[in-house]
Amino acid sequence: MLETHFSGLHGELLGTLYHLLGNMEDAHDALQETFIKCWRNREQLPEIENVRAWIFRIAVNTGRDMRMTAWRRKRQALGDEEQSVPSGEATPGDHAQRSEQMEHLRIAVSKLREEEREVFLLRxxxxxxxxxxAEALSIPLGTVKTRMRMALANLRQHLAPTEKPGKNPL
Structure with missing residues (x-):
């Protein structure tokens, strides 16, 4: 039962952990550690109402722990092959533009406050x-909504196109 839940969430968990930790190697390590923690506590499953939220809570806490310990290695940039999904119809220009957009988004997300980033990534x-x-992070629902609203506002501000010097916006 746990294996089924976990395998169904693998990609989403990995993406969330990548954004929390900054590199794919640490995200894979955290994902493995998350599974171990879930496995060790599998006897709690019958009592858990939302298994998905429970697994994500364990993953986020594992990611937090990794960030705060010496286990976390120096941040490494992802290679292009890890940043995007290949498309049969994408041109090299499309691929370059998508990679650039994803890098801008990754940087913008990394600049969010930790609390905002966690809510944004979980959503x-x-x-x-x-x-x-709210259940996964053990915080009130209103706090989740506020953090999400702040995260979106900060991302909009960071990702908004900047005007070129000397150009009149009118």
Whole structure:
């Protein structure tokens, strides 16, 4: 039962952990550690109402722990092959533009406050409801909504196109 839940969430968990930790190697390590922690506590499963939120809570806490310990290695940039999904119809120009956009987004997400980043990633990558995020992070629903609103406002501000010097916007 746990294996089924976990395998169904693998990609979403990995994406969330990547954004929390900054590199794919640490994200894979955290994902493995998350599975071990879930496995060790599998006897709790019958009592858990939202297994998805429970797994994401363990993953986020594991990511936090990794960031705060010496286990975390120096951040490494991802290679292009890890940043995007190949498309049969994408041109090299499309690929370069997508890679650049993804890098801008990754940088913008990394500049969010930790609390905002966690809520944003759980909603976007984890596809959790606000209620499930509140449960996963053990915070009130209103706090989740506020953090998400702040995260989106900060991302909009960071990703907004900047005007070229000397050009009149009118």
């Amino acid at each position: 976007q990558n984890g596809d959790l409801t606000y209620e499930a995020i």
